[in-house]
Amino acid sequence: MSLEAHLFLALLEGTVGALVLALTALGLSLVFGVMRIVNVAHGAFFMLGAIVTWYVSTLLGSFLLALVVAPLVVGAVAVVADRLVLRPIGYEPESTIVATIGLLYILEQAVLMIYGPYARPVTAPIYFRVDFPSFGYSGYKLIVGGVAAILLVATWIALARTKLGLYMRATQQDREIAQAFAVPVGRVYTTAFGAGAGLAAVAGALIVPVQQAHYLMGLDALLLSFVVVILGGLGSLRGTLVAAFVVGLSDGAVSVLFSPTLAKIVATLLVALVLAVRGRGLFGEEIA
Amino acid sequence: MSQDGAPTLSRRHFLQAGGLVAVGAHLPGPGVARAAAQTGQGPLRLGFQVHRTGIGAVYGRWYERTTMAAVKLINEKGGIGGRPVEIVAEDDGTDPKRGAEVVEKLAVQHKVDLIFGTLFSHVVIASAPRAGELKIPYIVVSEGYHVASGRLNRYVFQPGITDVRAQVTAVAPWILKNLGKKVTLIFPDYAFGHDHRDFFSRVATAQGGTIRALIPIPPTETSFTKYFPRVPADTEVLYHVMVGPGVLTFVKEMGEHFGARRPQIFGFIDSLEGVDLASPGLEFLEGTYFWEAFPRYAAATMPPHVRFYRERVGVNDNGASVNDPRDVSTFSHMFGCWETLFIIKRAVEQSGYKKPGAAGYRAFIETLEGFQSFPEGTEHPQGPKKFVGRLHQVFGRQVVSKVEKRRLTVIHRTAIEDSMYAPEADYTKQPL
Structure with missing residues (x-):
């Protein structure tokens, strides 16, 4: 393969990867921004989205239906977890880390018991192979990239233009003042947690036809989401998006041109560098 | 862990062990004690x-x-x-x-x-x-x-x-003779994959083959598209062995990359243990070859002990659980x-x-x-x-199977001797 073809493939891989990563990390960023908690179970919501998609598309035969059902089911699970676990411990930062680690294990082991240890595939709703001169590429992956981009824009609009978005931004800026202005902070918290889980679930659902549903698939998603959210600045949605592209494209380029292990090293070094030079991340706000 | 101490001590050990047995076996204590008393050992x-x-x-x-x-x-x-x-x-x-x-x-x-x-x-x-x-x-x-x-x-x-070395030693000559002499290896980047890398390379080069490229893949990898550009264009045989939940993606993306221009492909069934060959996305494997230890798909000419084994373990003719045809076994x-x-x-x-x-x-x-x-x-x-x-x-004997109509059909069996190599170790010289 020529260098141009290599670069083109790197760009394709990087862009699609970045868009899906942005969607996954956006949920984590949202939860951190609004609730000021670190949700370690975020990867488990991603995995759960994939598993629900497998069940719905296998039992009911419709992937598109699964794409709608998965975030709703996973969002509902998150809302229940919020009410039963996070609210009783008062969203205390240290306790929530431990609690969400517990949640992660409960979800993973429940899936292992019910769904089993297998990696099960789901047929892509639309499948075609794009034949470039020197290599072929999955058409579905391109569609995944496109859908992820649309969902990102939709989330952005929802946050910037709707009343709920306004509530979320207000809570993020100052919880007490927001409460004084009659923002139902408790409900905003629950909604943010559910929506964050829903975003992870959509990303999980979109990726199943490419990656298969497996009970451990959330760990990688969690790790990369953390890298992106830290790099972009905790709580900054714009930062999350930019960081996802930085990580996704550098990962795509370095791993195609050099080696995937080097790509991971570069991503980690990038995070270390950003944290050393600019502790709050690329777009992070100062936390008083 | 010796039980040669004072009598009181050994009785306590016995009681402890009995308790553990009772808990472990979900049996009432007295039953175990009686069984143990009868045989003298339990x-x-x-x-x-x-x-x-x-x-x-x-x-x-x-x-x-x-x-x-x-x-x-x-x-x-x-x-x-x-x-x-x-x-x-x-x-x-x-x-x-x-x-x-x-x-x-x-x-x-x-x-x-x-x-x-x-x-x-x-x-x-x-x-x-x-x-x-x-x-x-x-x-x-x-x-x-x-x-x-x-x-x-x-x-x-x-x-x-x-062991892997024996498996590789047995099938390498068949690959070189029937599929091609210029081989590219794709393997997981840890001990198991390194065994494949080292021993296949050694046997293949000794028998006139050339290794065109060695492509290690980190075990946690989930996307493989980026590895295929490194397969040299003149590769005649792609030798793949992958384990872990990403293998279906691996095969699918291999298909997307090569399309109809693919080289001959030889894989180790380790890649697809627990996976139904009729799964969506595996169409690309049609006509490719696999090493198996024990043929997953039942054949008409199976010896009675193989049939007996399959029945006792609870495996159907496709190598899946008799209770759930989607629950595919790790038959090899x-x-x-x-x-x-x-x-x-x-x-x-x-x-x-x-x-x-x-x-x-x-x-x-x-x-x-x-x-x-x-x-x-x-x-x-x-x-x-x-x-x-x-x-x-x-x-033991090794098997080469071909994917035909989304099933594996045995096309070659090696002899035990084909897999034997000069021993390097001698454990019997170590003290006990």
């Missing part, structure tokens, strides 16, 4: 280190089913040396650190007679030294070359499954547990092994090291085997 307790969770969970699930089926058969036929066999299973999470702890827990806390059943090479390599320190026989079903390489210790055996590996249990039976009975301790283990180990062959039959359904005592490793 059941033979085998510690089973199993990957119930973690990346090896699919294998672990089937290793456990096969083990339970073999134990049921052994117990129906009067147990081992007249004693019923009891399995004490312990999950290691497919985690090396936990693996060593499990060995210790089985030996010290459960006081089992022997430990067996580990598969993943990193877990074996981490657990084996602990078994050596505790001086308890540790019988793995792992197929890695680590046992025969001499890297482990005298307490570690692999008598139920052949799990027979190793079955065969291992019958070898344990043979070694315990011939050595006169009675209870844990230096004398019993010496007799067991020396008897096992003295074995030379195992005949094909109910106890060894995969086929006849040769055992090399100094290597602690068994050798």
